[in-house]
Amino acid sequence: MMEESEKKNLHGFFGYLKKTYKFAKKDKKNLIFLVLGCILYCTVSVLSPLLTAKRIVALTSSSWQQLILITIAILIIEVTLNFILLGNNYFMNRFYFAIKKNVQTELTEETLKIDMHTLNNNSSGLFIERINEDTNNLADVFNTIVDYSTYILSNIGILISMFFLNKIIFCIYCLFLLVLYFGQKYAASKIQEKKEIVKTAKENTSGFISELVRGAKDIKILNAEESFINNANHRIDNLNNALYVRDRTRVKFRFINSNIRDLLDFLIMIVGVLFIMNGKLEIAMMLIILEYRGRIMSISSNFENLFDFIKNFNLSAKKIFDVLEGNKFPKEVFGTKKLKKAEGNIEFKNVTFQYDDDQEVLRNISFKIKPNETVSFVGKSGSGKSTIFNLIAGLYYPQSGTILIDGIPITELDKDSIRGNLSIISQNPYIFNMSIRDNLKIIKEDVTEEEMIDACKMACLHDFVMSLKDGYGTIVGEGGVTLSGGQRQRLAIARALILKTEIILFDEATSALDNETQAEIQKSIQNMQGEYTILIIAHRLSTVINSDRILLIDNGKVVDEGTHQELFTKNKKYQTLYELELKEKNSKDI
Numbered sequence: 362m363m364e365e366s367e368k369k370n371l372h373g374f375f376g377y378l379k380k381t382y383k384f385a386k387k388d389k390k391n392l393i394f395l396v397l398g399c400i401l402y403c404t405v406s407v408l409s410p411l412l413t414a415k416r417i418v419a420l421t422s423s424s425w426q427q428l429i430l431i432t433i434a435i436l437i438i439e440v441t442l443n444f445i446l447l448g449n450n451y452f453m454n455r456f457y458f459a460i461k462k463n464v465q466t467e468l469t470e471e472t473l474k475i476d477m478h479t480l481n482n483n484s485s486g487l488f489i490e491r492i493n494e495d496t497n498n499l500a501d502v503f504n505t506i507v508d509y510s511t512y513i514l515s516n517i518g519i520l521i522s523m524f525f526l527n528k529i530i531f532c533i534y535c536l537f538l539l540v541l542y543f544g545q546k547y548a549a550s551k552i553q554e555k556k557e558i559v560k561t562a563k564e565n566t567s568g569f570i571s572e573l574v575r576g577a578k579d580i581k582i583l584n585a586e587e588s589f590i591n592n593a594n595h596r597i598d599n600l601n602n603a604l605y606v607r608d609r610t611r612v613k614f615r616f617i618n619s620n621i622r623d624l625l626d627f628l629i630m631i632v633g634v635l636f637i638m639n640g641k642l643e644i645a646m647m648l649i650i651l652e653y654r655g656r657i658m659s660i661s662s663n664f665e666n667l668f669d670f671i672k673n674f675n676l677s678a679k680k681i682f683d684v685l686e687g688n689k690f691p692k693e694v695f696g697t698k699k700l701k702k703a704e705g706n707i708e709f710k711n712v713t714f715q716y717d718d719d720q721e722v723l724r725n726i727s728f729k730i731k732p733n734e735t736v737s738f739v740g741k742s743g744s745g746k747s748t749i750f751n752l753i754a755g756l757y758y759p760q761s762g763t764i765l766i767d768g769i770p771i772t773e774l775d776k777d778s779i780r781g782n783l784s785i786i787s788q789n790p791y792i793f794n795m796s797i798r799d800n801l802k803i804i805k806e807d808v809t810e811e812e813m814i815d816a817c818k819m820a821c822l823h824d825f826v827m828s829l830k831d832g833y834g835t836i837v838g839e840g841g842v843t844l845s846g847g848q849r850q851r852l853a854i855a856r857a858l859i860l861k862t863e864i865i866l867f868d869e870a871t872s873a874l875d876n877e878t879q880a881e882i883q884k885s886i887q888n889m890q891g892e893y894t895i896l897i898i899a900h901r902l903s904t905v906i907n908s909d910r911i912l913l914i915d916n917g918k919v920v921d922e923g924t925h926q927e928l929f930t931k932n933k934k935y936q937t938l939y940e941l942e943l944k945e946k947n948s949k950d951i
Contacts, residue, residue, distance in 0.1 A: 371671070373675045373678075373679075374671045374674065374675055377674065377675060377678035377679075377682065378502060380678070380682060381460075381464075381499055381502055381503075381678065384460045384463040384464050384467070384499075384500075385456070385459070385460050385463075385503060387459070387463075388455065388456055388459040388460070391452045391455045391456040391459070392452075392456055392503055392507075394448070394452045395449055395452040395453055395456060395503075395504070395507055396507055398445050398448050398449040398452065399449060399507050399508075399510065399511040401445055402442060402445045402446065402449065402511055402515065403511055403514040403515045403518060405438055405441055405442055405445070406442060406515040406518065406519075407515065407518035407519065407521075407522065408438055409435070409438060409439075409442075409519075412431055412434055412435050412438065413435065413649055413652070414526065414646060414649040415427075415431050416428060416431045416432060416435065417648055417649065418643065419431055421643075421644065449511075453504045453507075453508070456503060456504060457500050457501055457504050458500070460499070460500040460503070461496055461497070461499075461500035464496045464499050464500055464681065465492055465496050467685065468491065468492050468496065468681060468684060468685060469492060471684050471685050471687075471692070472488050472492070472684060474692045474693055475684070475687075475690045475691070475692055475693070476691050476692060476693045476694075476757075477751075477756045477757055478691075478716075478717065478757070479690050479691055482717075483690070484564070484565070484568030484569070484571075484572070485568060485571055485572070487564050487568055488684070489567060489568075489571065490563060490564045490567055490568075491680050491681055491684060494563075494677075495677035495678075495680050495681050496677075496681065497677075498670075498673055498674045498676075498677035498678070499674070499677055499678060499681055502670075502674050505667075505670050505674075506667075509663055509666065509667040509670070512659070512663050513660060513663045513664065513667070515656075516656045516657060516659060516660045516663065517660060519653050519656050519657055520534060520535075520538075520657050520660065523650065523653070523657065526646045526649060526650060527633075527636065527641075527642055527646065527650065529632060529636070530629060530632060530633065530636075530650055533625070533628060533629060533632065534625075534629075534654075534657050534658075537621065537625045537658070538657070538658070538660055538661050540621060541618065541621060541622075541658065541661035541662070542661040542664060542665065544614075544617065544618065544621065545614075545618065545661055545662060545664075545665035546665060546668070548610075548614035548617075548618075548665075549665050549668065549669050549672075551610055551614070552607065552610050552611055552614070552669075553669070553672050553673075555603065555606055555607035555610050556607060556673070557676065558603045558606075558607075559600070559603045559604055559607055560676070562596070562599050562600040562603045563600060565596055565599070565600075566593075566596045566597060566599075566600045569592065569593060569596050570593065570596075573589055573593060622658060625654075625658065626654070629650065629651070629654060630651075633647045633650060633651075693755070693776070694758075695755065695774065695775050695776045695779070696770075696771075696772055696773035696774050696775060697773070697775055698769055698773045698774050698775065698778065699774075699775055699777070699778050700766065700767060700769060700774055700778035700782065701778075702782070702863065703766055703767055703778075703782035703783075703862075703863045703864060704732045704767050704863065705730070705731070705732035705733060705734075705767075705863050705864055705893070705894030706729075706730070706731065706732055706765070706766065706767045706768060707729070707730040707753060707764075707765070707766055707864070707894065707896075708728070708729045708730070708763075708764070708765040708768075709726055709727055709728050709729075709749070709752075709762065709763075709764055710727055710762055710763040710764075710765070711725050711726075711727055711761065711762040711763070712725070712726050712727070712752065712759045712761070712762030712763070712764060713725055713726075713759060713760050713761045713762055714748060714752060714757065714759040714760055715760060716757075721917060722745045722748045722917055723745045723748055723749070723752075723759070723917040723918075724916065724917040724918050725762070725918070726745070726749075726762075726917060726918055726919055727762075727919070728912060728919050728922070730894060730896065731894075732863075732894055733890075733891055733892060733893065733894055734894060734895075734909045734910065735886075735890045735894075735895040735896075735897070735907075735908045735909045735910075736895070736896055736897070736908060736909060736910045736911070736912060737896075737897040737898070737899055737904075737905035737908040737910070737911045737912070738896070738897070738898045738899075738911075738912050738914055739898075739899060739902060739905060739911055739912070739913055739914070739935070739938065740913060740914035740915050740938075741915070741938075744914045744915055744916060744917065745914055745916075745917040746868075746898045746914055747788075747868055747869075747898060749898075749914075750785060750866050750868050750896070750898065752764055753766075753771075753783065753864075753866065753896075754779065754780060754783060754785055754866070755771055755774075755776070755779040755780065758771075758772065766778075766779065766782070766864075781862070782862050782863055782864055783862050783863070783864035783865070783866060784857035784858075784860050784862045784864070784865050784866065785857070785866045785868060786850070786853050786854050786857045786865070786866065786867050786868065787853065787868045787869070788850075788868055788869035790841075790849060790850060790852070790853030790856075791840065792837055792840055792841025792844065792849050792852060792853070793839075793841075794836070794837070794838055794839040794840075795836065795837070796831075796833065796834045796835060796836050796837070797826055797832075797833050797834070797835050797837060797852065798813065798833040798834060800837065800841075800852060800856060801813050801816070801817075801833075801852075801855060801856055801859055803856075804856055804859060804860060805859050805860060808859050812859060813833070813855075813859065816855040816856075816858040816859045817851075817855045819854075819855070819858055819888070820851045820852070820854040820855035820858060821851055822848070822851040822852060822854075822855050825848060825851075837852075862893075863893060863894060864893070864894045864895075864896070865889070865893050865894070865895050865896070866896045866897075866898075867886070867895070867896070867897040867898065867899075868898045869898055869899065869900055879901070879904065883904060883907075887907060890907075890909075902925075902938060902939050905925065906925040907925075908924075908925070909924075910922055910923065910924065911923065911924065911925060911928055911935075913928060913932060913934060913935050915934065920932075920934070921934075921935065
């Protein structure tokens with residue numbers, strides 16, 4: 362009688378199998394050939410024990426001609442089986458890698474669609490584990506089902522052939538198969554519990570190690586190696602303990618299983634000898650029974666391994682489809698309206714926003730930006746400046762109020778209409794572990810060499826690149842580790858300029874630049890003024906004095922606006938910020 366948990370597992374399995382099949386549709390011909398090959402293998406393999414028995418009889422009875430004919434037949438069967446297996450492996454590999462590629466590609470795409478709240482609240486290791494590890498079980502499901510079905514059916518065929526050799530021994534085999542099946546079923550349930558603990562520990566360890574490697578520089582600077590090593594050791598200990606308990610459980614049940622098999626061998630031998638002594642079984646038949654006992658007894662383990670795979674498959678499938686279908690990891694939501702080329706109108710109407718359960722970052726904020734206008738946002742840290750940019754880019758949506766681009770609420774626009782019309786140059790841009798050229802091409806594959814050079818010249822980066830041994834082919838390391846902070850930002854500026862979007866957002870983009878380079882970047886920004894809608898967040902007020910307008914942000918609100926001269930004249934807070942900057946600059950110059 363099938364238990365409720367098994368019914369649930371099988372029900373879930375067929376549901377996930379149906380969903381997985383969509384990744385296999387394009388390559389289903391390989392699956393068809395694989396299934397046909399396995400059916401053929403099962404049919405042919407049943408003949409082997411019967412012919413082997415006849416060969417031993419012919420050998421012991423000195424029937425040489427019959428022995429030669431049977432030996433030739435066995436050779437033909439074995440060679441045929443080898444060719445079938447070769448073909449099956451070919452189709453199996455083609456099918457497996459086709460599905461894996463499709464699953465990993467879609468899973469990667471869907472991971473990038475997850476909203477920022479969810480990404481910020483989950484470790485990167487969680488998603489890496491799903492893409493790299495869980496996809497293996499999904500890709501292997503059809504091959505595994507066919508593979509196990511082939512072994513089970515062919516071994517059942519051998520068991521049936523035992524019925525014709527000796528019915529009593531056949532019954533003994535069946536009895537022990539039932540004992541082994543239920544024993545292995547119990548063992549598998551216990552081992553599965555340990556596997557789930559191992560999987561969770563792996564995700565936690567993988568995520569932390571990933572963060573440790575990426576943040577190695579900051580860890581060294583903070584002299585926090587000991588703390589991170591202790592944390593890593595704790596997670597690694599948890600993982601190793603989980604692996605140890607899982608393996609100990611396996612060893613314990615393997616010990617019990619081995620003793621049951623040894624008892625079976627003992628009984629088969631005793632019963633067989635008794636039958637031979639009473640003339641009810643030929644020695645040749647007994648040899649065949651002993652030779653194929655391993656194949657017969659593997660039926661129970663094949664069944665249990667199949668159910669074990671189903672459990673692992675269900676676990677991996679749930680993790681993957683949680684991402685693909687957004688059940689646990691919500692996706693970004695966009696509208697359907699298209700805005701091919703934005704003019705550059707941006708408006709905030711009574712916008713209020715907060716991150717998760719934190720206090721409000723923006724409070725009923727309103728402002729308008731005209732096309733081709735250069736507007737800067739200034740204010741103390743935490744006042745909400747970067748949040749404004751995140752909302753314009755559609756990375757988050759406000760709890761109340763409306764954000765419009767060219768008079769259309771961004772909630773109604775599709776993704777390309779929002780992000781295809783703007784470029785953000787952030788304070789800490791992520792530079793990819795590839796060449797400078799590829800870092801520029803990654804955002805526009807068909808960029809020409811001339812466009813690339815022009816963008817780098819405008820970002821004051823070209824001369825530096827040409828001073829490198831490999832020029833634009835120079836590999837910059839993960840996160841651009843071989844570049845200085847200023848060089849990374851200039852590369853990010855060049856990357857954004859290549860897109861030539863109507864709206865360009867500078868989020869503290871000159872904060873890591875020296876005064877000379879900052880002045881050059883300022884010239885570049887001034888050259889762009891009047892042609893693009895430019896929004897600037899600046900810590901250094903000296904970088905925004907030429908803006909058409911400056912919005913002073915304080916506690917999530919626009920408290921004042923005007924040109925640099927107007928604000929300096931009428932607003933005490935702005936005047937204080939500017940004077941503090943001058944004092945800081947003068948102290949550095951001394």
